[in-house]
Amino acid sequence: MLKPGTVLRGKWSQQEFVVQQRLGSGANGEVYQATQTGKGNALVALKVSAVSADIASEWRLLSDLASASPAFVQPVLMDDDALGKPFFYVMELISGDTLPVAAKSLGDPDLDRLFGDYLSALSSLHEKGYAFCDVKPENLLVERKSERRARLVDIGGVTSFGRSVRQYTPTYDRGFWGLGSRTADAAYDLVGLALVFLFLRQPPPADLMQSPLESRRKWLYSILSQLTPAPRRNSVLVGILESRIRSAETAVQMLQASPAVSTSGAARVSVSQAERMDWTERFMWFSVSSATAATLAAWVVLLKSS
Template identity: 40%
Template sequence: MMPMDMSASPVCNLTVGDEIRGKWNHSIYRVRRRLGYGATGAVYLVEHKNGLAALKIGHDQMSITSEVNVLKRFSKVQGKVLGPSLVEVDDWQTRKATYPFYAMEYLKGETLFDFMKGKSLDWPGILLVQLLTDLHTLHQAGWAFGDLKPDNLLVTGPPYRIRWMDVGGTTVMDRSIKEYTEFFDRGYWGKGSRKAEPSYDLFSAAMVMINMAYPARFTKRSDPDKQLQEKIASSPMLKRYAVILEKALNGKYQYAEEMRNELVVLLNAKDQNKTNQKQMTKSNNQKPATRQAQKKKKKSFLAETFLVFTFVFVVYLFYMLGQTM
């Protein structure tokens, strides 16, 4: 069963200027705008005494506590920055109800769609390599991301780096995915179960790239396999990654690292081809100039030889004249 749509929930409809006061820590957060919402609640950009933060608020205490635990686990992954850092956890008490929330680091950046405007076709592959690197670390820690989609991703920098904004869908491995979005869900496309495992996230990662090529998304037709193949083949951005995308969509990768390594090889091969083409172009452009330089060098040599010969001849003449006198 797909998680309930919370778009009509009070926690998803706070407006600019609304204040959220912590029941226990008494911190005050003032809403600037909503960043997004999902099955477990909404995320807002807020102001507080130390600057800007992202605040996730929901109805279910267990769901919020689970996400907080995930963020805490992320902070313990040595040498890796996966999700945003946790600021604090509290409750917001109103006249009608009490809502759990947590504040976290606000990641300033661009959405995938905004970032890609004017960028080369190599960038989707570069961002996917970064995403797969983080997914491998997450999977090794025993979690699946679950609700992987552009709405939960952000590009920070420069240097440009893909980051996770919302970890509401993260699920312990081998359990049922607790939150998903149909377009990125392999169950919706008839490509497998909703079991939390690496291949579930890798399917979603492939669909994230497809969504970058088709921002408006599209609905499933009667033959989803053929439909996805046609979408990949019809996109100049996607067809260069067609083999890797199709393997991910069909569950051919067991680990994120496998998919990442193949993608790195592909990108390196493309870079090498570009380098070779540039060198060939440079060589071709230099050929006429080289021939001209060789001609000039030959003329110069002949001129120098003529001058030397003339000088020797003149010296010889003076010598002969001296002998006759």
């Protein structure tokens, strides 16, 4: 752990960074806020590790993701410390709040938009054959700027499709809720994101986390049974948690089909455009709405009889 005031000097870049405070830690190292001297004391984030291979691997992935989606943190440089201290890379320091904090001052239209933005970012990641895996509130930031953009941080848990998930948080892990395995795939991320947004409305009780799986599932279904068709993301949440929606791209398309919702980088859908939806789109939404309504009704009956 680096103390405030510690100076890291890049062996190759000759840039100096003064550590201010620790922001967090993960399986592959620690993250610090620092100032970059000689650059107007710009604020940056440093990821440090004693293992050069971990830093190099994350740097390559971060660079790749940053070019795919603006939601991911932008890289600045990678270097070795000239004095033999930890290996490190420098990245953009995001000024923002975690999703639950930001949600307190946001309405449903903004939350629907953010949901779509996170889905779009995950879709870009999935196209490269990776799952984010550790989808949790701490890794979902909302910028404090006027645009309130969705951002994803900490790629330490990113895992290739088909491999075992090595970094996860039980509360947002599909295996913990009995909704699937801990194998990295697109659906693993979708379930995590759906649980994050679902728990914005109703966080799980602390004692539930120690309860048997069946008790956890019963509580989860009771919360799902209380959802209404509005806002639009509710139908998508149910579809994901029922395993009917298994790709981020499909989820984004469902959100975009609503006149009330748009996502970053996507064209807004006007009311007139919605009225011109062809019969295939209408049939899709009729099928989804019918399935969701039937499912919710079945859960209500199940809960009353149990």
